[in-house]
Amino acid sequence: MDVFQYSFDNWVVKIQDMELLVRVAEGGSMTRAARQLGLTPAAVSAAVGRVEAFIGVRLFERTTRSIHPTEDGFAVLDGCRDVIDRWHQTLEQVQGGARQLSGTVHVSAPADTTYQVLEPAIAEVSAEHPRLQVVVHPSDTVAHLHRDAIDMAIRYGQLPDSALFARRLVTCPSILVASPSYLEEHGSPHTPDDLRDHRVVTLRLSGAAVLSWTLRQAGGAHEVALESPLCGDGFLARRWAIAGRGIARKSLFDVIDDLEEGRLVRVLSDYTSGPEAIHAVFPSRRYLPARVRAVDRAITGAIGARAQRCHRWLEHAAR
């Protein structure tokens, strides 16, 4: 181990080393951190060992399969995060004049939302800042923002408790939809119980498939058990519904285009999920880089505009 050849007098810790430590800790793995940083696991291991040797304190407990910070490690990581934040803030303050944003922003959102809403918004911000790279991670789970170094995520509905920071963007109910062709062939359900005689397409969120829908109206809530021949992510569920494969339960937000253009029709209109929130979620950092703020602006704007169309559609349908 060549760490002990170092002459400690000249020794320094680099901002890059601190970012590496944070990525190792938040990723929970040196190998994952190496992938994220574009390094080899060997380099990451050496860097961690180097910093540990310099500070004279063990920062991570390692087992062959996992790695987690020691008590001292947490203290150092807190310091590293503060230092990184302050330094990036300083750089941005000084380089701010150069309005050309650069770097990489990782965004996570449900697949369907990504394709319909984020993609155009991101294309726009990307055209404005050619040196900015936006990496999209379609995913239905919010749990891994830190581990996967996601800068921003879009999430529907209730958020699990976590150390993340969330901002509510809009609210939009979920509704049941089917294609005109399907309804022509199978007829429309008029009560929740009618759904038993219909084909339904359901989501598979975070592993487990959805086995029941809860439908609400003024009178109360109906729990409907489901037996679904088709089961996939939100994007596929919508595609299948459009293709006439069955009745789907989707956020109005995702199907507003299809409703406006007649590809889908709402069924059981008296029943909704009640308003469901859409949130922007961020890893809990004090300081949000300009490049993330730019992407945030674009996405938030697109979502706001789309939500307005949803509310107009609801008013129109009520008449």
Added chain:
Amino acid sequence: MDVFQYSFDNWVVKIQDMELLVRVAEGGSMTRAARQLGLTPAAVSAAVGRVEAFIGVRLFERTTRSIHPTEDGFAVLDGCRDVIDRWHQTLEQVQGGARQLSGTVHVSAPADTTYQVLEPAIAEVSAEHPRLQVVVHPSDTVAHLHRDAIDMAIRYGQLPDSALFARRLVTCPSILVASPSYLEEHGSPHTPDDLRDHRVVTLRLSGAAVLSWTLRQAGGAHEVALESPLCGDGFLARRWAIAGRGIARKSLFDVIDDLEEGRLVRVLSDYTSGPEAIHAVFPSRRYLPARVRAVDRAITGAIGARAQRCHRWLEHAAR
């Protein structure tokens, strides 16, 4: 200029670079910073240029004789100071268990105080922490704490306005003293005007010699013009007074040993300067390293103990 060979992708800024920038700014000179850091001016120049190239912003305006931060430079330096503080704080928090202090502490104090008070206190703290180096800068001016990278200074009397942080330690009046042998030969003065017939030894503070003394008593203040054959720093003035070369005006704090042991005798006892404060002065940093706090404790303790002896002596003399 080899800066432009660097592949900016791998680029990082080190904590050491930030400390270098701060030292250049506070020292107002690359060469001075180089001396303080144990580097060559060439290395400092290269490091500054390197960081400037990395950030893409000029941090210092240079003329061949002076160097001062640009507007962006001030912003970056603020960031650097914050980062350095936070990082050192982190290190200390984690390394605190190892009670072995190390590093260097630069202390500035008037020469006489250094020899009589600081030296024993520092010897003690130095014995406790063998890897700690204390560098003493005897100096009568407080203006250059930042420029000369002084960690702590002891100052008498009124402090000039500055961006420094001062803590008042004790108060102690200045008095007039002479040796018994001198008084035997020349007699004691009984009024301030009598001083015209005596030899006096005066201080030379910050260049200009002291040309008059202000003596206060219940009735009012006397300004006495001086013509001094001997003029030096506080230590020399005391030595000369002990050697019978004349009457000196010293802080009681500096001559308490000599009074107690009879080497000096107070003259014109009805007149004092009124209470004069002794301050500990620090460069204005949010965070004071443990090594500085340790030296501070030792010096402050020694000064406090000595001041108590002064007050006891005053009470005793009043009887």
Added chain:
DNA sequence: TTAGTTTACGGCGACCGTAAACATA
């Protein structure tokens, strides 16, 4: 085995010191 961490080693290049050139008061 498998999937991760650590060690060994070779090579590139960052950064320092030396020394000389350069630029103003």
Added chain:
DNA sequence: TATGTTTACGGTCGCCGTAAACTAA
């Protein structure tokens, strides 16, 4: 001319990648 900054250049060593060894699940 004197003093501080910058450039040029050679050498050292920090740090990365490759590849193999190691270790617990």
